[in-house]
Amino acid sequence: MRRHRMFIIVSVLLLAATLALAFHPQTAEALPEYSAQTGEPCATCHLSPSGGGPRGPRGQAWVGSGKPGVVPDLVEALSLLGIQLDVDESQYQAPDQPAPEAQPLAVEPAQAGQIHQWLRNYDGN
Amino acid sequence: MxxxxxxxxxxxxxxxxxxxxxxxxxxxxxxxxxxxxxxxxxxxxxxxxxxxxxxPEETLVKTTCALCPSGCGLDVRVVNGRAVKVEGNPLHPLNQGVCCLRAQASLEILYSPERLAHPRIQMGRRGSGDWKEVSWDEALALVVQKLSDLRKNGQAHTLALVHGETRGQMRSLIHRFMQAYGSPNVIGRESLADQVARQAMFLTQGINGLPVYDLNNASYVMCFGGNLLETNRNVIVHLGAVAFMRRGRPQRGKLVSVHPRLNLTGIKADEWVPVRPGTYGALALGMANVIINSKLYDEKFVRDFTFGFEDFTDVNGNLHQGFKNLVLEQYTLERVSKITGAPTETIARLAGEFATNRPAVAIMPNEIAELNSGNSLYTAMAIHALNALVGSIDVQGGVLVQRFPDLEQWPDYTPDDAAVQGLSQPRIDGAGSAQYPLAISIYQNLPDALLSGEPYPLNALMLLNTNPVLDLPQNGRMVAALEKVPFIVSIASTLDATAALADVVLPSATFLEVWGDDFMEGVGYAGVSLRRPVVELVQDNRNPADILLQVAAQLGGSLEQALPWSDYQTLFRQRLSATPLDWEKVESNGFWAEMVYFYAQPGSPAWANIVGRDRLNAPKDGRFDFYSRELAAILSNDTMNDLDCLPHFVLPEALEEVVHEAQEYPFLLISQSLITQTQSWQGTIPTLQECLGLQGNVKWRSWVEINPKAAEALGLHDGDVVWVESHIDRIQATVRVYPGIWPNVVFMPLGMGRHTMTKWGRNAPEQMIVGSNPNRLVDIRSEPLSGQAIIGPARVKIYKA
Known part of the structure; x- marks a missing residue:
């Protein structure tokens, strides 16, 4: 009796596992597969080094272009996303010289109305 | 066997x-x-x-949300011309496919049975509900006639346009419309919320904009008030960044929430630090004291790229106090602990952690009712000063400066006589006056200005996506004030509490039916999201921007010259032509963004855009001002002293121990928006209302949170119905006994007390008012200099109903 019950339990479990595999949704995303497919580490596309979560520009461009075999490099990715960067990186680097001294405070009285006009025209939403 | x-x-x-x-x-x-x-x-x-x-014919349309200031990208599934599902746009840099519950429920706004079908004119007494539906031609003709008459009579300045949240170029379109019309009175709602954070950035860092916090790369994040992960302007960006900061990278960061109430951010944070309401500034200065005393600050950055840290002499040889000595002398641990209620060891530990776990950021809140205790300007400056102390300006994990797409200049036009004459008049709200020199708008001054007729009476009021009767009840003064205005036109999608009192209502299309632009904020790099119609207009409504352009065209004169576009889509596309956009890609992706933020090293040529760029009266020398030279110029008079230019703490009036008031009204009321609420003019969304007070099972009513000790003293239990009463009004609420709140503080959610968009709600009768509006308990006033609204804490008492 005990043997019969065990037979049924194992049968049901094995059958359930097999059916689950058979009908497993094919759209499920096994993220390490993408890494294997492209030969890139997870951090190429994701902000997180371990993958998952927010994507960087290369990841966004890769998804946006239909997940091809190769992840576009940054310049190509930005181009695919419709972005043309025109940045001189040297502008963002500090010169190798000491910072100038601060000028002593010299107060020129401001016009309140002028400040209002100035502040009102901020950029953004 | x-x-x-x-x-x-x-x-x-x-x-x-x-x-x-x-x-x-x-x-x-x-x-x-x-x-x-x-x-x-x-x-x-x-x-x-x-x-x-x-x-079925099925499409996926990419557009941009407008239900909060985040501006997330959306994918709307449309089947046979009907929108059936809203999800996040996976390509969009802000939300990366994530979609909050507001956007999920936005179809209830689109297809609400309460949307106005046609323009309407009030036939009887205001508020009588005696409406006549008319054609657009008829409604616009009436509006144009009234506005034209004012201009002809030399009274253009007696029109005010009051507006809510604007996106993309809409704000500058409104300003241009009113400039060309000839009125200085454009009044936005920013004085209720984020205006002061912008002012603090301007006065210290010299940038006229909101700060961006690079939480993805931060090691230590400290929120001084606010609700970073529920209702902040960039909530979706922050939710993703905080998750990444804590679980998505090898080195885990720490999130600290300072607030009198354990709100959603506090619940998700690593540490909640309860303090008395309105005392964030004192805590920031106390931390600065420890950091400076222990020499934990970034000495090189402070020496080379800040101003006013040490005491200094001016060009006339006068000695001035600097930030360092002010903080060391006045903000000792013992004093700060007494003000805030936080233990001295906690303050010292937080300061040590903040200074030694760099990059660290101190976050100024930008939500409504958060920096609104009457000391907001110097509080915001004190919080931002911590970022400079640890050198967190434009570094990975620090405070960034938001960039925006380049825009074509507006075309030149010649203001006509009516416009010139009108613009020479002062504003009715006092913004930009000697009393409020830093304010862009002072929304809460509207009722008193209308009632007093000072500096002059208004003849016409145009309301655009705003609901001042809900925002500013002021003990009935707002309703009475509207009675003083001879002509009111409201651009609204439902008959909200203010639109119901208008003479003409021009029905506004929802964000799912219009073309629009939306500047990306909260990521640093420049970007613009596209808003587009996902379905045909559900009702006979129009895009508010198109309505303004149509009125301008019909008014003619300088308005027609200033705004020569037939529709808003043409306008924003033409102005964005200064940025190299591929519109085909913008439409297919739903946005354009640079995607890469370049950090400027201090002293580099690009540093000029990070510190000092927008200064008007102070040197653009790339130095962060602990001592605000811009404020020194604004306040340059005989009575000015050093304290006026330095971050310092002023005790909110409600916290002063006025004995009889403290006895009669022993509790301090604070309020916050929740993610289940839309903006004040957008009505109640039934599905969101069902999620409102899940913790306490209070959904279609207001609740008041009370500390268990206080509840015990009053003999109150969960579910009791009570009156919450201040010296001006009383409202009903259901008690929720909650240990996560400061002992003598009580909390009520904002955004309640609305009657619109309730018809779809379970058991919601028509004209049902959902909950109670806590603003009814507050006499909202204005803070000097900034014009920021003083909303709370308000003193209240509680007793059984």
């Missing part, structure tokens, strides 16, 4: 190896059969059906 059989048995049961193989083979066979059948299962039925049923 023989030995052979026993050998083949698995120990512990009676299943033989042979049995196991048999079972496996059977299961595999069934599985294989199932897999073989899988492609054809249902095929005959589907094939037969496809002959009978026409496949």
């Amino acid at each position: 023989d030995n052979h059989q026993a050998e083949n048995q698995t120990p512990g049961n009676h299943l033989t190896r042979r049995d196991f193989v048999k079972i496996g083979a059977t299961a595999a066979a069934i599985g294989a059969a199932a897999m073989a059948l899988k492609p054809t299962v249902g095929a005959p039925a589907a094939s037969a059906l496809s002959e009978q049923v026409t496949r």
Whole structure:
């Protein structure tokens, strides 16, 4: 009796596992597969080094272009996303010289109305 | 059982190896059969059906949300011309496919039965509900006639346009419309919320904009008030960044929430630091004291790229106090602990952690009712000063400066006489006056200005996506104030509490039906999201921007010259032509963004855009001002002293121990918006209302949170209905006993007390008012200099209803 019950339990479990595999949704995303497919580490596309979560520009461009075999490099990715960067990186680097001294405070009285006009025209939403 | 059989048995049961193989083979066979059948299962039925049923026409339209200031990208699934589902746009840099519950529920706004179908004119007494639906031509003709008459009579300045949240170029379109019309009175709602954070950035860092916090790369994040992960302007960006900061990278960061109430951010934070309401500035200065005293600050950055840290002499040889000595002398741990209620060891530990776990950021809140205690300007400056102390300006994990797409200049026009004359008049709200020099708008001054008729009476009021009757009840003064205005036109999608009192209502299309632009904020790099109609107009409504352009065209004169576009889509596309956009890609992706933020090293040429760029009266020398030279210029008079230019703490009036008031009204009321609430003019969304007070099972009513000790003293229990009363009004609420709140503080959610968009709600009768509006308990006033609204804490008492 005990043997019969065990037979049924194992049968049901094995059958359930097999059916689950058979009908497993094919759209499920096994993220390490993408890494294997492209030969890139997870951090190429994701902000997180371990993958998952927010994507960087290369990841966004890769998804946006239909997940091809190769992840576009940054310049190509930005181009695919419709972005043309025109940045001189040297502008963002500090010169190798000491910072100038601060000028002593010299107060020129401001016009309140002028400040209002100035502040009102901020950029953004 | 023989030995052979026993050998083949698995120990512990009676299943033989042979049995196991048999079972496996059977299961595999069934599985294989199932897999073989899988492609054809249902095929005959589907094939037969496809002959009978026409496949629906289905599209996925990318657009941009407008239900909060985040501006997330959305994918809207449209079937046979009807929007059926909203999800996040996976390509969009802000939300990366995430979609909050507001956007999920936005179809309830689109298809609400309460949307106004046509323009309407009030036929009887205001508020009588005696409406006549009219055509757009008729409604616009009436509005244009009234506005034209004012201009002809030299009274253009007596028109005010009051507006809510604007996106993309809409704000500058409104300003241009009113400039060309000839009125200085454009009044936005920013004085209730984020205006002061912008002012603090301007006065210290010299940038006229909101700060961006690079939480993805921060090691230590400290929120001084606010609700970073629920209702902040960039909530979706912050939710993703905080998750990444704590779980998505090898080195975990820490999130600290400072607030009198354990709100959603506090719950998700690593540490909640309860303090008395309105004392964030003192805590920041106390931390600065420890950091400076322990020499934990970034000495090189402070020496080379800040101003006013040490005491200094001006060009006339006068000695001035600097930030360092002010903080060391006045903000000792003991004093700060007494003000805030936080233990000295906690303050010292937080300061140490902040200074030694760089990059660290101190966050100024930008939500409504957060920096609104009457000391907001110097509080915001004190919080931002911590960022400079640890050198967190434009570094990875620090405070960034938001960039925006380049725009074409507006075309030149010549203001006509009516415009010139009108613009020479002062504003009615006092913004930009000597009393409020830093204010862009002072929304809460509207009722008093209208009632007093000072500096002059208004003849016409145009309301655009705003609901001042809900925002500023002021003990009935707002309703009474509207009575003083001879002509009111409201651009609104439902008959909200203020639109109901208008003479003309021009129905506004929802964000899912219009073209628009939306500047990306909260990421640093420049970007713009596209808003586009996902379905045909559901009602006979129009885009508010198009309405303004149509009124301008019909008014003619300088308005027609200033705004020569037939529709807003043409306008924003033409102005964005200064940025190299591929519109085909913008439409297919839903946005354009640079995607890369370049950090400027201090002293580099690009540093000029990070510190000092927008200064008007102070040197653009790339130095962060602990001592605000801009404020020194603004306040340059005989009574000015150093304290006026330095971050410092002023005790909110409500916290002063005025004995009789403290006895009569022993509790301090604070309020916050929740993610389940839309903006004040957008009504109640039934599905969100169902999620409102899940913790306390209070959904269609207001609740008041009370500390268990206070509840015990008052004999109150969960679910009791009570009156919450201040010296000006009282409202009802259901008690929620909550240990996560400061002992003498009580909390009520904002955004309640609305009657619109309730028809779809479960058991919601028509004209049902949902909950109670806590603003009814507050006499909202204005803070000097900044014009920021003083909303709370308000003193209240509580008793059983």
